[in-house]
Amino acid sequence: MSATPTPKPILDRVASPSDMKSLTDAELGRLAEELRRETIEVVSQTGGHLGSSLGVVELTVAIHAVFDTPRDKLVWDVGHQCYPHKILTGRRDRMLTLRQANGLSGFTKRSESEYDPFGAAHSSTSISAALGFAVGRELGMPVGDTIAVIGDGSITAGMAYEALNHAGHLKSRMFVILNDNDMSIAPPVGALSRYLNDIAAKGPFAMLKAAAEGIEAHLPGPVREGARRARQMVTGMPGGGTLFEELGFEYVGPIDGHDMEQLLGTLRAARARARGPVLIHAVTVKGKGYAPAEGADDKYHGVAKFDIATGAQVKSKSNAPSYTSVFGNTLTEEAARDPRIVAITAAMPGGTGLDIMARRFPARVFDVGIAEQHGVTFAAGLAAAGMRPFCAIYSSFLQRGYDQIVHDVALQNLPVRFAIDRAGLVGQDGATHAGAFDTAMLANLPNMVVMACGDEAELVHMVATAVEFDAGPIAFRYPRGEGAGVEMPSRGTPLEIGRGRVVREGTDAAILSFGAHLSEALAAAEMLEAEGISLTVADARFAKPLDTALIDRLIDSHAGLFTLEQGSSGGFGAQVLHHLAATGGLDRGRVVRTLMLPDKFIDQASPAQMYAWAGLTAADIAASVRGALARDKVARMPSRPRAV
Ligand SMILES: Cc1ncc(C[n+]2csc(CCOP(=O)(O)OP(=O)(O)O)c2C)c(N)n1
Ligand SMILES: CC(=O)[C@@H](O)[C@H](O)COP(=O)(O)O
Ligand SMILES: [Mg+2]
Known part of the structure; x- marks a missing residue:
C-alpha cells in the first residue's frame, strides 16, 4: 500500500523557503511536481485533506518563491490545504505524524512553526487576520507583506466580506489570493459562487484583467496582452469592474493556478507594484494531478489512508451505524410523514447526514454555504413561518451562530431544532473541531431545551421529540463516529421533556x-x-x-x-x-x-x-x-x- 517514495532531488534541497530563492523558474516547476508526489505519498499513509492540498501545490511553491516568508505573513484559509506548505517550511520529516497524537496538526498552527503566523481550521478568517498584520506593519510592527489564501467556498462566508469591506476602506497593502477550484466540501452553492464561475468563464486564463495603472503593465508578456484585451472588454461593459474592485481591491485574474509561469509572473508583478489591497483570482483544480482524486465526486476532500496505485481507501470496519447516519435516516423518515420538516446545512450535507434527506426531498434541504450565522437566522425565519426547521451544524461551527441563536431564536422563542453533530472530542481534526462548548452555550439561554443522546436509539427518540416540540427552540447533541451498537427502534417515540x-x-x-x-x-x-x-x-x-x-x-x-x-x-x-x-x-x-x-x-x-x-x-x-x-x-x- 505505501508506495516506495519516488526520488525528489529538488525537494531534497529545500529545507526551508530560503532554499527556493536560488532555484530557476523551471526548477520551481519541477519542485511543484515533486511536492505533489510527496503530498500524495504522505497522505496515502496518514489520511487527511488531500484534494485541497493538491489544488494549491503550484500556488504554495510560487508564494514561497516570490514572497519572503516568514517575515511576509502567509495566512491559509481554511488551513486544511496547508500540507505542501508544511513540507516546504521545515516540517517534511514529521509529515507522517500528521493529525496524530503528538504529531503535526492538520491545520496551520502558530505554536508549530513561525511559518504559520495565524492558526485556522474554521473558515473565512484569513482576510481579517491578514488585514490585522497589514495594519500592524503600517503602525510600525516588524512585519512584511501579508498574503491571505482563501478558497471559493470559504469566501462565501459573511466574515470574508466584512474583511474585504474593511480592507477596501483602509486601502492597506495586502494580497488576497482567491483559490477558486469551484468546490467546497460539496459542490459550492449560491449566487457568489455563480459569479466567480462567470468571471472565470469569460475567458479562462487568457482573459486577465487588472486595474490600468497598477499591476497589468508588469505582468509577463503573454498574460499581459490577454489582460489588456480583457480589461478593454470588461470596462467597456456596464458595471465593468468586478465586485472586488467595487470593494476597493485591485483585481488580477483569473489566472491558471497550476501554471507556474503565470503564477510567478503575476505574484512578482503584484509584489513589485501593489500599493493597496490586491485580489489575485487563481483558478485551480481540487485534487489536481492525482487521477482518483480529480475523478471523485468529493475530489478526495478528506480521505482515509489509501492505495496510491488505485486510490482505494482503507475504511475502518464499523460495528454500529454512525450517529450521523442515524440522524439523517431518522429525519428523512420523519420528513416523509410531516411536510413541515425542512433542514439546513452550512456546506456540510454529507458530514451532517442531510444528503440522505436531500436525495429524497431535495426541495426541503437547504445548503446555505459556509454561513452558519445566516443558516440559524434563516431557520428562525422558517420557524416563524410555521415550518419545522432542523438546523444541522457541527458543534464547533455552531459557535459562529451564537448571537443568532440568542437574538433570533431563543429571545423570540422560535421552534428551531438544532441537530448538533460532532459533539465532544472528534479526533484527528483536534482542538479546533472539538464540540466542547455547545451545552454551556445553549443551556444558559432562556427558552432553550437541550438534550444529548446516550446512544443511537436515544437519538432516534430525540429526533422524534424535536419534531413534535413546537413550544420553542430545542437542541440535541451527538458525537462523531459510530453508535454504541444498541438495538434500534423502528420509529422514535417523543420523550417527556425534562425527564431522564x-x-x-x-x-x-x-x-x-x-x-x-x-x-x-x-x-x-x-x-x-x-x-x-x-x-x-x-x-x-x-x-x-x-x-x-x-x-x-x-x-x-x-x-x-x-x-x-x-x-x-x-x-x-x-x-x-x-x-x-x-x-x-x-x-x-x-x-x-x-x-x-x-x-x-x-x-x-x-x-x-x-x-x-x-x-x-x-x-x-x-x-x-x-x-x-x-x-x-x-x-x-x-x-x-x-x-x-
Ligand atoms: C466555519 C466553518 N464551517 C464549516 C467548515 C467545514 N469546512 C472545512 S473546509 C470546507 C470547504 C472549504 O471550501 P474551500 O474554501 O473552497 O476550500 P477547498 O476545500 O475547495 O480547497 C468546509 C465547509 C469550516 N472549516 N469552518
Ligand atoms: C476541514 C474541515 O473542517 C472539514 O473537512 C472537517 O475536517 C470535516 O470533519 P469530519 O470528517 O468530521 O466531517
Ligand atoms: Mg474550493
Whole structure:
C-alpha cells in the first residue's frame, strides 16, 4: 500500500523557503511536481485533506518563491490545504505524524512553526487576520507583506466580506489570493459562487484583467496582452469592474493556478507594484494531478489512508451505524410523514447526514454555504413561518451562530431544532473541531431545551421529540463516529421533556450522565462492582430543563453524585450544581463531583486518546468515584483523641 517514495532531488534541497530563492523558474516547476508526489505519498499513509492540498501545490511553491516568508505573513484559509506548505517550511520529516497524537496538526498552527503566523481550521478568517498584520506593519510592527489564501467556498462566508469591506476602506497593502477550484466540501452553492464561475468563464486564463495603472503593465508578456484585451472588454461593459474592485481591491485574474509561469509572473508583478489591497483570482483544480482524486465526486476532500496505485481507501470496519447516519435516516423518515420538516446545512450535507434527506426531498434541504450565522437566522425565519426547521451544524461551527441563536431564536422563542453533530472530542481534526462548548452555550439561554443522546436509539427518540416540540427552540447533541451498537427502534417515540432515565440501579454512588459517555459510565460501574462499590447510572437526557426529581432522588439515596458529560465547564454539570445549590442539595453532606472536559484545548489524537488526556476514560471515572468516596469516608471518621 505505501508506495516506495519516488526520488525528489529538488525537494531534497529545500529545507526551508530560503532554499527556493536560488532555484530557476523551471526548477520551481519541477519542485511543484515533486511536492505533489510527496503530498500524495504522505497522505496515502496518514489520511487527511488531500484534494485541497493538491489544488494549491503550484500556488504554495510560487508564494514561497516570490514572497519572503516568514517575515511576509502567509495566512491559509481554511488551513486544511496547508500540507505542501508544511513540507516546504521545515516540517517534511514529521509529515507522517500528521493529525496524530503528538504529531503535526492538520491545520496551520502558530505554536508549530513561525511559518504559520495565524492558526485556522474554521473558515473565512484569513482576510481579517491578514488585514490585522497589514495594519500592524503600517503602525510600525516588524512585519512584511501579508498574503491571505482563501478558497471559493470559504469566501462565501459573511466574515470574508466584512474583511474585504474593511480592507477596501483602509486601502492597506495586502494580497488576497482567491483559490477558486469551484468546490467546497460539496459542490459550492449560491449566487457568489455563480459569479466567480462567470468571471472565470469569460475567458479562462487568457482573459486577465487588472486595474490600468497598477499591476497589468508588469505582468509577463503573454498574460499581459490577454489582460489588456480583457480589461478593454470588461470596462467597456456596464458595471465593468468586478465586485472586488467595487470593494476597493485591485483585481488580477483569473489566472491558471497550476501554471507556474503565470503564477510567478503575476505574484512578482503584484509584489513589485501593489500599493493597496490586491485580489489575485487563481483558478485551480481540487485534487489536481492525482487521477482518483480529480475523478471523485468529493475530489478526495478528506480521505482515509489509501492505495496510491488505485486510490482505494482503507475504511475502518464499523460495528454500529454512525450517529450521523442515524440522524439523517431518522429525519428523512420523519420528513416523509410531516411536510413541515425542512433542514439546513452550512456546506456540510454529507458530514451532517442531510444528503440522505436531500436525495429524497431535495426541495426541503437547504445548503446555505459556509454561513452558519445566516443558516440559524434563516431557520428562525422558517420557524416563524410555521415550518419545522432542523438546523444541522457541527458543534464547533455552531459557535459562529451564537448571537443568532440568542437574538433570533431563543429571545423570540422560535421552534428551531438544532441537530448538533460532532459533539465532544472528534479526533484527528483536534482542538479546533472539538464540540466542547455547545451545552454551556445553549443551556444558559432562556427558552432553550437541550438534550444529548446516550446512544443511537436515544437519538432516534430525540429526533422524534424535536419534531413534535413546537413550544420553542430545542437542541440535541451527538458525537462523531459510530453508535454504541444498541438495538434500534423502528420509529422514535417523543420523550417527556425534562425527564431522564435510570439505566442501572446501585446503592453507593450515582453517575448522572449527559450524552454519549453513558457507555463509559456503565463500564466504570462494572469496574467498581468488582471492588464492591455499587453504582447507579442514570441518563439525564436533558441539560435543560433538568430532571430535578431524578437529581434529588439520586442525591438523597446515594453517598455521592457524579455528573458526566462530553463537554466543557459551564455545561450540564454546572446546571446540576446550580439546581443543588439553589435547593440545598449541596448542604446535605453528600459527595458531589462534575466530570467534564478540562479547562484546556486538547490536541489531535484518536478520540479515545483525547478522552484519556481529558481524564474521562471509564477507568478515570471509576478512579474519581473510588477516590472521592474514600476521601469522604476518611473525612467522616471520628477524629482520634490527640496525644498529650
Ligand atoms: C466555519 C466553518 N464551517 C464549516 C467548515 C467545514 N469546512 C472545512 S473546509 C470546507 C470547504 C472549504 O471550501 P474551500 O474554501 O473552497 O476550500 P477547498 O476545500 O475547495 O480547497 C468546509 C465547509 C469550516 N472549516 N469552518
Ligand atoms: C476541514 C474541515 O473542517 C472539514 O473537512 C472537517 O475536517 C470535516 O470533519 P469530519 O470528517 O468530521 O466531517
Ligand atoms: Mg474550493
